Amino acid sequence: IMQAYEYGHAYSELNLTLETGVYGSTFYMLTGFHGFHVTMGAIMLISILGRSMKGHFTPHNHFAFEAVAWYWHFVDVVWLGLFVFVYWL
Structure with a gap:
């Protein structure tokens, strides 16, 4: 969610595009x-939580x-x- 906000800010206010x-x-x-990779890690952590429970x-x-x-x-x-x-930097 925060990344989507940051992308929106960078695109609209800073005019930062590809x-x-x-x-x-x-x-x-x-x-x-x-x-x-963060999303994949969160999915893996949820999976591990279920397996450990x-x-x-x-x-x-x-x-x-x-x-x-x-x-x-x-x-x-x-x-x-x-x-x-x-x-x-």
Whole structure:
């Protein structure tokens, strides 16, 4: 929801489009690609929550839980880099 607001603001008030130059296309590509991965991570977390509530994980059998946790941490780290690259530089 916040990303849609930001895209609307960038398009209407800042006149930032894919055709306005390298920054516009880079901005939409990086934030859109990251938004896709955040959405996929949220879906995976909801799936893992459902599986854990059904008792699918044990102390010895929890690879999916750990893999989703690693994925989500990677998405967090990428967000930090994107924030610095897109909004500070």
